Amino acid sequence: MNETALLRPAWTPLTIALMVIGFVVFWPLGLVMLAYIIWGDRLNMRKGDWKRSAERAFGSCKRNMRNADYTMHSTGNAAFDEWRRSEMERIEAERRKLDEMRAEFDRYTDELRRARDREEFDRFMRERGGNFNASGSNPAPEA
Structure with missing residues (x-):
C-alpha cells in the first residue's frame, strides 16, 4: 500500500479528524x-472486485426500486398512463442492454488483466532464468 497517500488506513491526523466529523455529522x-x-x-x-461486491450487496435494492416504478398509480388519463407504461418498458429494455x-x-x-499478468509473470520467469514453463510447473528433469 502507498504509505505516502494522504488518506490511508492508519491513525493519521486526517483519518482521526474524518472519524470525529463522521461521528458528529452522522454516527454511522x-x-x-x-x-x-x-x-x-x-x-x-481491485476496482472491479469492489464494483462486483457492491453490485451483489445493493443489486436487490436497485431491482426493488425499479419494480416500485412499475407500480405507479393511475393518473386517470388512460392515454398518458399507456404512454408512461410504454416509455418505462423502453427505458427498462435499454437499461438491460x-x-x-x-x-x-x-x-x-x-x-486483458489476466493476459497482462500472465505476460508479466512469464517475462519475470524468463529474466530470472527459472526452470518453469508457462503453466508454472517444473519440467521433467533431463537425463
Whole structure:
C-alpha cells in the first residue's frame, strides 16, 4: 500500500479528524471511518472486485426500486398512463442492454488483466532464468 497517500488506513491526523466529523455529522459515518482505520489495510481489492461486491450487496435494492416504478398509480388519463407504461418498458429494455454491455466489458477487461499478468509473470520467469514453463510447473528433469 502507498504509505505516502494522504488518506490511508492508519491513525493519521486526517483519518482521526474524518472519524470525529463522521461521528458528529452522522454516527454511522464515524463507525465506517473507524473500521477503515482499523481494518482498511486488509481491503486491498481491485476496482472491479469492489464494483462486483457492491453490485451483489445493493443489486436487490436497485431491482426493488425499479419494480416500485412499475407500480405507479393511475393518473386517470388512460392515454398518458399507456404512454408512461410504454416509455418505462423502453427505458427498462435499454437499461438491460446497457447492463449486458457493462458485464461484457467487465469480462473483457478481466481477460486483458489476466493476459497482462500472465505476460508479466512469464517475462519475470524468463529474466530470472527459472526452470518453469508457462503453466508454472517444473519440467521433467533431463537425463
